Amino acid sequence: MALLQQRKQEIISGYQTHETDTGSADVQVAMLTERINKLSTHLQANSKDHSSRRGLLQMIGRRKRLLAYILKHNPERYRALITRLGIRG
Incomplete structure (x- = not known):
């Protein structure tokens, strides 16, 4: 369930904090959310x-840890990110 290179670039450009940012927590959460949505379908x-289900649960756990990190360091950015991604109903 890998993402296409073009889709990755769209996600990175949409969530990066500066022009050379490709690995910030925001970008990682956005990429994981995209992969989680694809794997869920x-x-x-x-x-x-079952092996894909296990991978899905691991991705959800990784996203949860990254979101906890963002919440700890910048709560405003956390709220904006979850609203933008449409997670945490």
Whole structure:
């Protein structure tokens, strides 16, 4: 469930904090959210794919840790990010 290079560039340019930023926590959360969404649709069609389900849970855990880091260091940025991504209902 890898992302296409063009889609990665769109995500990076949409969430980067400066022009050379490719690995900030915001960008990583946005990339993980995209991968989680793609994998979720895959698992709806392939419910017995347990190895992909495990990978999904690992990605969700990684995103949760990154969001906790952002919340700890900059709560305003955290709120803006979750609103923009449409997570945490």
